[in-house]
Amino acid sequence: MRLNHNQKSARSIFLDHGILMLGAVFLMLPILLMIASSTHTSSVISQQGLQLLPGNQAGPNYVRVARLEAGFTDQITALAMLKNSLVIATSIASLTTVLSMMAAYAIVYFKFPVAGLLFWLTMLTLLLPLESRFVTTFQVAATLGLVNTYGGMVLPALAIALGTLFFRQLFLSFPGEYLEAAKLDGAGPVRFFKDFIVPLAWRRGGAIFVVSFMIGWNQYLWPLILSTDETRYTVLRGIRLIGLESGPGMALAVLTILPPLILVILFQRYFFKALVDTKDSF
């Protein structure tokens, strides 16, 4: 009986891992296709579709991307576009993290009468993504003179209610005695935020930073609408510029996933902790 049982569990382990591996391969496939295709010539890709096996055009393709000079005044280079994307995504990520931390702090610790209402209003914005309010948002941005500016690309994307929700739940899990002990120790609201909320929340806050960085990095439509100035092109627009079904296009796409990837690798410890760990580990 016991032997049987062991055999069975060995088989089920195989099965479990088989399913997991299949899933992993399935999820990796687009990325593998992209990387492999970035080493083929544009004609191979346009005639035979995406390639799963590496070709021999890696050098020329990546050099082409690096030397790219496009646009009316040749101001669109890969480096300039990467810089634009980085500035926008980093601004969105850091401002979102800070703002949602502050909003959650206000909602949780200042028991003002409309706090609950404000919180649910914030949550309501989850139902209204930026794409659904382009026209009005553009009008506002235009009125404020934000067209073709970083500010215009960053500000409308800041209202990521997810961050507020996340920090609210985190703060609610802190024992109330922290605040009470701090009060007796002479800490006012600003000091409590600086000395307690920030140090206790910044690790978990890393997850919100990563998520909002991705949201910022992956923005396509809004920067497209808001910017006509070539110096403000983001790298995602660059792919279109260089040609979607081309070797260099694929090479640029590969470069495009690098910054978020590096960020995820750097933050993954905190990231998984925030998502998985429900125990008090702060």
Place this chain on the structure above:
Amino acid sequence: MAQVELKQVRKTYPNGAEAIFGVDMQIDDGELIVFVGPSGCGKSTLLRMVAGLESVTSGDILIGDRLINDVSPSERDVAMVFQNYALYPHMSVRGNMSYGLKNRKMDKAEIERRITDAAKMLKIDQFLDRQPNQLSGGQRQRVAMGRAIVRNPQVFLFDEPLSNLDAKLRVQMRIEIKKLQRRMNVTSIYVTHDQTEAMTLADRLAVINEGRVEQMGAPMELYSNPRTLFVASFIGSPAINLIPVRFDGTSLLAGDISIAGFSGLPKDKDLVLGVRPDVLTVSDAGQFAISVDLVEQHGGENLIYGSLSGVSADNGDAQEMCLKASHDLLPGIDEKMKLAFNPDDAFVFEKDTGTRLI
């Protein structure tokens, strides 16, 4: 060092729930007062009102001669030890102890001196650079105390500080707290639901029930001279024996038995006779006949539990009696015993109001 005075202090929550109904209290300089009562009686609320963590609905709280109703918690010159210690998890032991002093812009050398002194006194000097999660429960408790001591406050407030410790450590810390308080001679308020802790620590204790102080006094005074049924039943371990009785003009009647030696009691009311387990003695001429159910051997003494023949308790079960006897009295189960007591050592309460009559 200061006196603390509560004058007609009341607490009503915004939803109308009343927690504290007019408490008057005078706490002397250097005194250790224990608030004791069942959970939900308002003892913690009262402490938190002194700390400034709960607002005062009406009445006055004075520390020294200063009215502190509207003074912020940090400016009341009180330090508090919390039940779960509330150590700051991201700061070292040193950081925990110095935080309140730094916020008060105290001189660095002075902070260091105070931390060194307190750490030595509490034997935590080798842990100063550890984080709270690297400490055991007892060590955390000490750090929490240290954080209060370095503040050098006029009043210490303890909110059930020992309830998260295991039994042995609790007794040990209890003794240390008492010694420390003696040595520092700081006015202290200590909240607990544990009557043993209350009895052993307090200079005076306040028994609180449903938002009112039922009785306040020295531990032995409350033990031997309780003013109400509640105080009698709450103070003392093992608990006092309470037997429902009526008075017929000459004796107390409990079921089939009649107990002589009482006079001047009302005849038309339900009464309760209270007899402490340690005033009962074994005697053939005893008033109570019990049949032994259980003997608990505590080493130095035995607690003998039995059912009282001929009397049923309010819930219909046989009336339980407890006798505290020396360790060599070891009756068998179901053995019959006769227990005697001197009526002068017993209390009689009015059942409905809980007032003590004798």
